[in-house]
Amino acid sequence: MSMEQKTDKVYQQVIDYxxxxxxxxxLKKGDKIPTERDLSVRFGVSRNSIREALKILEVIGLVVRRQGDGTFIKEQFDDCLTEPLSMVFMLEEIGIDDIFQFRNMIEVQTVVxxxxxxxxAEIQQLEMTYQNMIRETDDVNKAKYDIExxxxxxxxxxxxxxxNSYNVMSSLMGAFINNIRIKVLEGGGTEEVVSAIHKKILEALKSRDPQLAEVAIKEHMEVINSMFKQV
Amino acid sequence: MSMEQKTDKVYQQVIDYxxxxxxxxxLKKGDKIPTERDLSVRFGVSRNSIREALKILEVIGLVVRRQGDGTFIKEQFDDCLTEPLSMVFMLEEIGIDDIFQFRNMIEVQTVVxxxxxxxxAEIQQLEMTYQNMIRETDDVNKAKYDIExxxxxxxxxxxxxxxNSYNVMSSLMGAFINNIRIKVLEGGGTEEVVSAIHKKILEALKSRDPQLAEVAIKEHMEVINSMFKQV
Structure with missing residues (x-):
């Protein structure tokens, strides 16, 4: 966090606390945090200043404020910070290659x-999603099953x-590379190839073999990277 | 970002804008963003509401406010969001293993x-840092060269x-695993082993060989993981 303008940064003190x-x-997930009144007494400042600090925590995605009930630490942080992160990444003028390398890094590790x-139960869910994906005829729905x-x-x-990194990556893919799946297919990829690599990953996970899984996901990444580059 | 309390969220509108x-x-890095006055006219709200939105962007680490000069998009985002992210990770009760896997994923990819x-120039800098690391006798300074x-x-x-992921990981390592280097050495690691694996990475990078580099960094990760687990 910024260290400038040390003075008048009541909100920074509250956030640090x-x-x-x-x-x-x-404080743990779902816990109620101290009330505005408590905090304003502790820091000797107006409740407005406290409210400001709490709003910041809310925007960051750490807490949720419930009218008339108080402010609580969130239960779920899956999407937390993906919006500000994607703004940062825009400003850094990242390229498609950066995103692919980032995706490659994360996908390989998650599969392993x-x-x-x-x-x-997850194997079953994966199997079902795979079946839905290959059966589906609508491209947009097919892509949804792929992402799932x-x-x-x-x-x-x-x-x-x-x-968490996966979710950031996923939202970047959505923001920067619209309809990657359709582009891959337009670039000469066939449904059969795409299905076959997913099948391979599924089988590796079913046999719970990290090495086999690594080979399969790396093949997947190579296939989509090369197809995407042909576009 | 939270979708609750739709009403009264002027700051969210300003941030979205x-x-x-x-x-x-x-807007690009270093650019001045619209003035408080402009924004307050555009959104038809008080300048206080605008100021609140700008404070949020400042805490997130996206902008910097210079007294009497205005608000600017930052030039550097290296440390942006590491503080809120580390709060989230605390709440998720992550363990040492999670951090090691995360580190493993990132280090391997950065080296490759x-x-x-x-x-x-960077090879030279790396060589110098390596030499400083092996010559240094003070453990704390040695660790600093290692991190560098x-x-x-x-x-x-x-x-x-x-x-960016590396920086998040690095600050997590600092926050959760104090003095990992010292613990590794206490756990039976010798200075010689630690030096040798760094030397191997350095040589692989000098020869600009991604495969050799991957082998070297994976060995490094295995060595510290196994040593750390003995502690």
Whole structure:
């Protein structure tokens, strides 16, 4: 966070205090945070200043304010910060290659981790999504199943840090590379090739073999990268 | 960002507007954003409401406000969002294993990319940092050179998305695993082993060989992971 304008930064002090309570483990997911009144007494400032700090935490996606009930630490952080992150990445003028490398890094790791962590229920869900994907005739719906397929795997990695990166990547893909799937197919990819690589990933995960899974996902990444570049 | 409390969210409208200007490429790094007066006329709200929105953007780390001069898009986003992200990760109760897997994913990718992108000047800088690291006798300073060594490589990856993830990871390592280097050495690691794996990475980068570099960094990760687990 910015260190400029030290003075008049009541909101920074309040945020630091909440941050501290979180880091100490005193505040957990879903917990109610101290009231505006408590905070305004503690910091000796107006309730307006406190409200400002809480609004900032809300925009960041850390807390949710419920009218008449108070302010609570959120339960879910899946999409937290993806909006500001995508603004930053726009400003950095990232290119398609950057996104592909980023995607490559994350997808490979999620699949490898998922291979030893995926539950039977998730395998079933993945199998169903795969079947839906190959049966579907509408391109837009097909793409949705494709995205769902990868998202199930990302969740099965059971690593919040990596899942969070996955979600950032996923929203970047959505913002920067519209309809990648359609472009890949227009670029000479056939439905059969795309289906076959997903099948391979599915089978590797079913046999819970991280090495097989790594080979399969790397093949997937290579196929879409090369097809996309032909466009 | 939260979708609750739709009403009274002037700040969200202002943020969306700035976000839109960024995504359209109208606002770039270092640019001055519209004045409080302009924004208050555009949105038909008080300048206080506008100021609130700008404060939020400042805390997120997107803009910097200069007294009497206006508000500017930042030039550098290296550390942007690491503070809120580390709060989120605390709340998700991440473990050491999560951080190691996350680190593993990022370090391998940065080294592989750096192998074909590192400049001669960066190779020199890396060599110097390596020499300083092995010559240094003070543990704290030695650790600083070690961190610098990896950071030079991360920058040489020339991928903002991956560098940004690296910085988040790095600040997590700092916050959660204090003095990892000292723990690795206490856990039975010898200075010689640690030096040798860094030397191997350096040589692989010098020969600009991504495959050799991948082998070297994976060995590095395995060595510290296994040593750390013995502690």
């Amino acid at each position: 909440i941050s501290c309570l979180i880091k100490e483990g005193i 981790l998922a291979a030893s962590r995926i539950t039977d 397929f990868h998202h199930i795997i990302a969740k099965a990695s059971r690593n919040v840090l990596i899942l | 700035i976000s839109c200007l960024i995504k359209e490429g109208i 990319l750096a192998a074909s992108r590192i400049t001669d 060594f990896h950071h030079i490589i991360a920058k040489a990856s020339r991928n903002v998305l991956i560098l």
